[in-house]
Amino acid sequence: MTEHLKSSRFAHRRMRHVRERIIESLLFLAAFSSVAITVAIVVILVRESLGFFEHVSIIDFLTDTQWTPLFDDAHYGIMPLVAGTLVTAGVALAVAIPLGTIIAIYLSEFAPHRVREVVKPVLELLDGIPTVVYGYFALLFVTPLLQYFFPELPGFNMLSAGLVMGVMIIPYVSSISEDAMRAVPMHIREGSYAMGATRFQTALRVVTPAAFSGIAAAYILGISRAIGETMIVAVAAGMQPNLTWNPMEPAATITAYIVQVSLGDLPHGSLGYQTIFVAGLTLLLMTLVFNIAGHWLRRRFREVY
Amino acid sequence: MSENAMDLLKSEAKNLNFYYGEYQALKNINLTVAEKRITALIGPSGCGKSTFLRCFNRMHDLYPGNRYDGQITLYPDDVNILNPKIDPIEVRMRIGMVFQKPNPFPKTIYENVAYGLRVRGISNRRKLDEKVEKALCGAALWNEVKDRLNSLAFNLSGGQQQRLCIARALATDPEMMLFDEPTSALDPIATASIEELIAQLKEQVTILIVTHNMQQAARVSDYTAFMHMGEVVEFADTNTIFTNPSQKRTEDYITGRYG
Numbered sequence: 001m002t003e004h005l006k007s008s009r010f011a012h013r014r015m016r017h018v019r020e021r022i023i024e025s026l027l028f029l030a031a032f033s034s035v036a037i038t039v040a041i042v043v044i045l046v047r048e049s050l051g052f053f054e055h056v057s058i059i060d061f062l063t064d065t066q067w068t069p070l071f072d073d074a075h076y077g078i079m080p081l082v083a084g085t086l087v088t089a090g091v092a093l094a095v096a097i098p099l100g101t102i103i104a105i106y107l108s109e110f111a112p113h114r115v116r117e118v119v120k121p122v123l124e125l126l127d128g129i130p131t132v133v134y135g136y137f138a139l140l141f142v143t144p145l146l147q148y149f150f151p152e153l154p155g156f157n158m159l160s161a162g163l164v165m166g167v168m169i170i171p172y173v174s175s176i177s178e179d180a181m182r183a184v185p186m187h188i189r190e191g192s193y194a195m196g197a198t199r200f201q202t203a204l205r206v207v208t209p210a211a212f213s214g215i216a217a218a219y220i221l222g223i224s225r226a227i228g229e230t231m232i233v234a235v236a237a238g239m240q241p242n243l244t245w246n247p248m249e250p251a252a253t254i255t256a257y258i259v260q261v262s263l264g265d266l267p268h269g270s271l272g273y274q275t276i277f278v279a280g281l282t283l284l285l286m287t288l289v290f291n292i293a294g295h296w297l298r299r300r301f302r303e304v305y
Numbered sequence: 306m307s308e309n310a311m312d313l314l315k316s317e318a319k320n321l322n323f324y325y326g327e328y329q330a331l332k333n334i335n336l337t338v339a340e341k342r343i344t345a346l347i348g349p350s351g352c353g354k355s356t357f358l359r360c361f362n363r364m365h366d367l368y369p370g371n372r373y374d375g376q377i378t379l380y381p382d383d384v385n386i387l388n389p390k391i392d393p394i395e396v397r398m399r400i401g402m403v404f405q406k407p408n409p410f411p412k413t414i415y416e417n418v419a420y421g422l423r424v425r426g427i428s429n430r431r432k433l434d435e436k437v438e439k440a441l442c443g444a445a446l447w448n449e450v451k452d453r454l455n456s457l458a459f460n461l462s463g464g465q466q467q468r469l470c471i472a473r474a475l476a477t478d479p480e481m482m483l484f485d486e487p488t489s490a491l492d493p494i495a496t497a498s499i500e501e502l503i504a505q506l507k508e509q510v511t512i513l514i515v516t517h518n519m520q521q522a523a524r525v526s527d528y529t530a531f532m533h534m535g536e537v538v539e540f541a542d543t544n545t546i547f548t549n550p551s552q553k554r555t556e557d558y559i560t561g562r563y564g
Contacts, residue, residue, distance in 0.1 A: 191408040194362055195421040195473065196398040205420070210411040 045284060048277030052076075055271055061278070067241035067257070069275045070264075076275070078282055080241040084158065084251035085286070088233050089226035091162025091247050092169055096222050099166075100173025101215070107174070108181035109203040120178075123171045131168065135235030138164035143236065156238030156250035165232045173222045180214020181207050213301040220294030224287045230255035254283045312339035314380050315481060315511040316361070321375035321387075323356060323365070330356045332535045334375070338481070343503065343512045345526035345543065347519055349558065353535040354515045358483050361386070361513060362400045363393035379480075398425070401474030402483040406490045407466035409458035409473075414450050417458045417469055421477040436476050443509075444472035445502050464495025471502065475510075482506065484514040488521065500525050519559055523547050531555045 053061070056076040064077025103123070107116050142160040147153045184207050192202040208215065238250030239260050252260070258279050266273045316338040323331035331353050338344050346354040356365075363386065365371040376385040379399070386396045401421075409417050416423075418437045427433060437454075441447040446468045450461070458469055467487060474482055484503065488496040504525050506512060516522050522529050523543060530540040531554070539546060539555045550556045 185408075187404055187406055187408045188410065190364065190367070191404060191410065191470070191473075192420070193367060194364065194397055194402040194404075195424055195477070196394050197420075197424045198394060201424055205423075206410050212411070 042284070045277050045281040048274050049281045051269075052271065052274035052278045065243045067252075069272050070261070074271075077243075078254075078279070080243040081252060081254045081257055081279060082282065082286075083243050083245060084233075084237065084241070085227055085253040085255070085283075087245055087247050087251065088158045088162045088165060088229075088237055088253055089223065091159060092165035092226040092229075093219075093223060095163055095166025096169035096173050096226070097219055100170045100218070100222065101177055103170065103174040104177035104181060104215075104218075105203050105208065108178045109199060109207060120175070123174060126168065127171045129168070131229065131231035132235065134164050134168050135161075135232040138232055138236035150248065153248055154238075154250050156236065156240075157248055158233075158237045158251055159247040161233045161235075161237035162247060164236065165226060165229050168229070168232070169222045169225055172225055173218045176218035176221060177211070177215045180211035180218065183214065184210040213298045216297040216301065217294055220290055220297070223290045227286055227290070228255065228283065230259055234259045254279050258283075312342055314338070315340035316380065316513075317378045318357075318360075319376050319378065321357075321360065321373070321377060323353075323360060323374070324372040325356075326370040330535055331360070334537050336530055336537055336540055338511060338513055339528060340380075340511050341507055341509070342527040343507050343514060343525055344528040344530065345522035346513070346515045346530050346532055347517065347522045347558075348532035348538075350517065352532040354532045355485055356535075357532070358485055358513060358515045361481070361483055362397045362402050363387070364402070366393045398477070399479060400481045400483060401477065401479035402485065403467070403470050403474055403487050405486040407463055407470055409461070409466050409469050412458060413455045414458050414461070414469060415454040418472050418476050420473060425477065440472040440476035443475045443506070444468045445498070445505075446472055462495070464491050464498060467491060467495070467499055468502065471499075471506075475506075479510060481511040481513065484512065484516075486515050486517060489517070496521075519547075531558060533558070 061076055061078055063079070064075050065079060066075035066077050067080045068075045107119060111119065138160045139156075142164055143153070143155060143157065146157075146160055153159070181203075188206060188210055189202055192206040197205070233253045234256040237253065237256065239252050239256055240250055241257065242249060242251040244251055258276055261272065261276050266276075314337055318334050318336045321331055321334040322329060334357060336344075346357060348354050359365055360373060360377060365373070373387045375387070377387050378384065379386050379396075384391065386400075410420060412420070415437055418440050419433050422433055422436055427436075438447060438451075441450065446465060449465060450469075453460075458466065461469060467490075471487075487503070488499050491499065500521060503512060503514065507527075514522075514526065526543045528540070529543045529546040531538045531546060531550075531552070533554055539550055539552045541551075546555065547559055550559065
């Protein structure tokens with residue numbers, strides 16, 4: 001009798017052990033798949049880019065001021081696309097970072113509970129608008145509006161695309177910044193109030209620096225989003241690669257170029273086909289740099305309470 | 306209420322009631338705080354001692370739904386600091402506070418101490434330097450940090466952080482300082498140094514301290530109030546409270562029968 005009880009209890013334990021192992025393996029597979037997909041993307045980008053660099057030198061790629069891979073007189077200088085990307089992203093961030101930060105400070109430190117409960121979901125709704133809608137909003141509403149003030153502004157221009165993209169990014173910046181500020185413990189704020197500080201002084205001099213690592217993370221996410229944004233710039237900023245730092249001009253970004261060429265019918269394995277991958281790799285490296293910078297900032301300024 | 310006739314009155318709570326929303330946390334409190342003396346508030350958890358302390362710098366104003374009733378008078382100017390017409394910032398400018406958990410700001414040691422001065426609009430570097438040094442000396446921290454005033458306050462040990470918070474409060478020359486269980490997050494050695502510091506500080510400032518450590522109250526304070534269920538059960542000079550309490554509840558508490 002006791003013999004029988006013992007063995008059945010052991011059997012139970014073994015079953016439980018097997019089940020644990022299966023669950024663990026499933027969890028591992030889920031985690032592994034994201035890593036595997038990332039690695040696969042990088043491998044494909046690098047392999048196709050290596051094929052590209054067999055025909056075009058890296059020096060030309062980085063220094064040529066023209067990007068005309070589909071012309072008879074083909075030039076493969078990435079700078080015009082990089083410039084377009086940085087200018088549109090720069091305009092967007094000039095809108096999103098100040099506004100997003102101010103909104104975060106207001107919602108976290110000043111807004112009454114009810115206002116926050118309404119404003120936060122509405123802001124996050126901005127994020128749910130399809131980017132193609134933003135793109136046409138930029139092209140058909142913001143550009144004509146800007147032309148009213150700047151009559152010489154062309155129909156496609158980086159300024160309006162960047163402004164609208166900035167509005168799109170605001171919730172990214174404000175929402176994460178606000179979460180970071182709200183995570184600052186109340187006793188730190190009380191310390192400031194107890195010194196006779198006003199709400200504004202407390203928000204600016206104590207809460208914002210205390211939440212800096214989270215705010216920096218929000219900025220980095222916004223930057224990555226701005227650099228990777230495709231639809232708005234493809235629709236509103238024009239498709240012509242144009243090496244300029246003037247936001248009032250039209251120019252193609254890296255993403256806009258990829259859209260344009262991907263939609264065409266380039267033969268698989270041709271040099272033109274490979275330019276898609278080399279542009280993609282450039283984009284990946286740019287966002288990687290910002291993500292690493294963000295990671296470093298987070299570690300450097302992380303506060304432990 | 307026994308009081309030493311020699312002592313001047315710094316502050317006085319009269320018929321003070323306090324409500325967190327509907328809940329009455331303080332019931333008809335009457336208590337005097339003697340100038341440049343240490344007054345301790347003791348009592349079991351939840352008795353209202355911290356709530357009472359936080360009335361003195363209007364900390365409850367930060368949260369909606371709190372209500373004061375009655376008065377706390379501050380001398381020599383005889384103002385009721387609970388009067389809604391009085392700006393709580395004005396009150397906090399005169400009455401400093403040190404919290405239970407050290408709460409330095411995410412700034413350098415120097416900027417932590419200079420914070421209250423900067424908030425008051427002082428930006429003259431010489432004046433700041435002078436006040437910061439004086440406050441750090443007053444908090445017995447100067448010798449330990451004078452070579453690293455520009456390093457972050459978080460790098461200090463817990464006891465040093467608490468002394469930094471004391472220096473921060475001292476820098477603006479408050480008339481009165483509130484301590485809310487200032488040593489409950491510290492080890493015994495750091496506790497001893499903070500207690501010693503508090504005992505020294507009464508030379509220059511009036512102190513009101515909350516503690517749940519009865520030995521601490523006995524060691525440092527001149528007057529002690531025993532609170533229970535939102536009321537002051539007994540208030541007398543510390544010696545009387547600990548050796549000859551008149552109330553049964555006080556005696557039960559200090560002899561460790563509950564709490």
